Amino acid sequence: MRNNITIGKNIFRNKETAIIFKDADRLRHMYMLGKTGVGKSTVFQNMCLQDILNQHGVCFIDPHGESINWLLGRIPKNRLEDVVLFDPSDMECSFGLNLLDASENFEKDFLVAQTIEIFYKLFDPEKTGIIGPQFEHWLRCAALTVMAGPDGGSLIEIPKLFMDKHFEAKKRKYLKDPMVIDFWTKQLANTSDFHKSEMLNYFTSKFGHFMNNALMRNIIGQRKSAFNFDQILDQGKILLVDLSKGKIGEINAQMLGLIFVSKLQAAVLKRANIAPEKRYPFYLYVDEFQNLITDTFASLLSESRKYGLGVHLTNQYFAQLPEKIQNAILGNIGTMVAFEVGIEDAERLSKEFYPMTKEDFLNLPRFNFYIKLMIDGKTSEAFSGVSLPPQEETNPDNPKAIRLISKLAYAVPKKLADEQMRNYIR
Ligand SMILES: Nc1ncnc2c1ncn2[C@@H]1O[C@H](COP(=O)(O)OP(=O)(O)O)[C@@H](O)[C@H]1O
Ligand SMILES: [Mg+2]
Structure with missing residues (x-):
């Protein structure tokens, strides 16, 4: 298997040299910054396509859907079977994505912690005390x-827990964790009905949006996720997540993106159980990642290397990211690429990218960047690069065929999902 890929080219005194990103260095991740239209998504598309041609497992989370269509039109025949395409906007059927399905205890705890982080990210990103x-x-x-x-x-069954004594009793039978048992037997038993309903209202006021939206409910309410994330990693699948906001709405796109990142992260951590040589590299691309990454994810970047995960993140300007995430990114990322940016970011970057100056970043032409590249475990001095133009389309019939195949293989017909949801909520 080959891992080395080309990010772009360096041109020095009329001599062109490919900028090669080596396998081991890729596990130290890549972060890319730049104004809209400078060529960021294209860099990720070209890199991801090389990974696909190199037979690797990848996940591309795409906020517009365009990069995914682009990739679909270029996937070679011998990899068609590996494609797993998630399209939440489909009206006829739903792909299940249960944040809370877990096979191991540590995974349960991890996903519950992620659930709480997702609530913060959606409803109180600055942690001002709303939650x-x-x-x-x-x-x-x-x-x-x-x-x-x-x-x-799944999450949508939580209100039922507080409203349906029979359901509560049925679930409580299985509890082993003393903290949770105490919650029901001691704390809740001593909580007034008024306070209980206040808490429940609080939950539904935050979460009601997803529960009342049939499209979302049918996705996040299914008990079994359509995809097994452990297999996606270990069998080197091509997971394409189409989160076009125009089709499903911004907050829904954000919620789904956060769930995908959490599930992938849980699967990565589970790799602690498999031998290091079986932790095949897997590459994650998150375009416009600012709304899809929690604090935990950012701080886990330093650890994910040993589990074989290489992460690629991009967004438009630093101020889109909470301070904590900015620091985690700058502290944990091996390779940084910067296209043209605004004045504030130019100032900050000039400090990171010595000897480049603020003016250098303000005056970069489209498709041109500065890069600090990790080479054999050491980050290089900054140098300049030009991105590669989008590669030609090779299989124009792919997108339609793959969308259909993924739907048949992984989704549940809407009618069936509707029926399940009625049972879970009632
Ligand atoms: N190196 C390149 N050469 C030629 N065209 C490019 C190159 N990189 C990107 N493009 C084109 O420029 C446009 C903007 O690129 P895109 O990757 O969407 O930018 P961004 O993600 O930064 O907004 C797209 O139409 C893309 O096809
Ligand atoms: Mg883009």
Whole structure:
């Protein structure tokens, strides 16, 4: 298997040299910054296509859907079977994506912690106190209860837990965690109905949006996810996530993106159980990532290397990212690419990219960048590069065929999903 890929080319005194990103260095990740239209998505598309041609597992999370269509038109025949395409905008059927389905205890705890982080990210990104420790505790205990037992459960079943005594009893039978048992037997038993319903209202006011939207409910409410994320990693699949906001709405796109990143992360951490030589490299691309990454993810970047995950992130300007994530990115990322940016970012970058100056970043022509490239574990001095033009389309019939195949293989017909949801919510 080959891992080395080309990011772009360097031109020095009329001599062109390919900028090669080596396998081991890719596990130290890549971050790319630049104004809209400078060629960022194209760089990721070209890189991801090389990974696909090199027989690797990849995931591309695409906020517009255009990069995915582009990739689909270029996937070679021998990899068609590896493609797993998630398209939430489909009206006839739904791909299940249950944040809370987990096979191991540590995974349960991890996903519940992620659930709480997702709530913060969606409803209180600056952590101003809208979501407090008490709500966190309730949500943690409720989520762990919903997940208990052989059938598991999803986020949309949480309100039912507080409204349906029979369902509550059925779930509580399976609990083993003393903290969660105490929550039901001691804490909740001593909580007034008024306070209970207040908490429940709080949950549904935040979460109601997803529960009342049939499209979202049918996706996040299914107990079993359509994809097994462990297999996607270990069998080197091509997971393409189409989150076109225009089709499904911004907050829905954000929610789904956050769930994908959380599920992938859980699968990566599970690789602790397999031998290091079997942790085949897997490459994740997140375009316009600012809304899809939680604090945990950013800080896990340093660890994900040992599990064979190489992460590629891009966005338009630093101020889109919370301070904590900015620092985690700058601290943990091996390779940085910067296209033309605005004045604030130019100032910051000139400090990171010595000897480049603020003016250098303000005056970059389209498709031109500066890069600090990790080479054999060491980050190079900054140098200049030009990106590669988009590669020619090779298989124009692919997109339609792949969309259909993925739907048949992974999605549930809408009618069936509607019926399941009625049972889970009632
Ligand atoms: N190196 C290149 N040479 C020629 N055209 C390019 C190159 N890189 C990108 N493009 C084109 O420029 C446009 C903007 O690129 P895109 O990657 O979408 O930018 P961004 O993601 O930064 O907004 C697209 O139409 C793309 O096909
Ligand atoms: Mg783009």
